[in-house]
Amino acid sequence: MTTSTAEKTETEEETSGGGGRLKKIAIVVVVVLLVAAAAWWFVLRPKPEKAPEPGEIVTLDSTQINLTGGHYLRLGLALQLTTDAHEVDGSKALDAAIDLFSGRTMASISQPVRRDELKAKLVHQLDESYHGEVMDVYFTEFVTQ
Known part of the structure; x- marks a missing residue:
């Protein structure tokens, strides 16, 4: 029941390919959250009311x-x-x-x-x-x- 070297590399590539895909998704999610937070901070954040002069x-x-x-x-x-x-x-x-x-x-x-x-x-x-x-x-x- 020995596996050949070709089969081992094939299964390693499948496993690492899935991990790389998850990393890409995580990076995209983090970037989207950062852009949303920046948009809220600079555009949508409530401004303090200015006291009347x-x-x-x-x-x-x-x-x-x-x-x-x-x-x-x-x-x-x-x-x-x-x-x-x-x-x-x-x-x-x-x-x-x-x-x-x-x-x-x-x-x-x-x-x-x-x-x-x-x-x-x-x-x-x-x-x-x-x-x-x-x-x-x-x-x-x-x-x-």
Whole structure:
């Protein structure tokens, strides 16, 4: 039961040929994965959002807002726009401020912590109303009576 030398080399070539084929497939798979990873990194990777840059400040006319108990608040606003902002109509800002402050007690809006909370709510509402064109709000007048 001896095998001839020709048969041995023939079986060795078949075995090594299959191994070479697997190596080629592995190399192709690795290259495809590297190209896909590079494409994702340079093209599809999510870019970090750039923070808005402050632009023009638009000062609005003061308005009087009714509080509870016959009191009122005289409120003046200035809107900090972004550099991407277009013409901004202040009526939305005044309307949002009136809705937010109307009917509150004078004691609740006089507390600095509470006033800061209300201002943060107003900034959030204006960010939504103006689609990101208003980045901050400044109280230019805040008088209660």
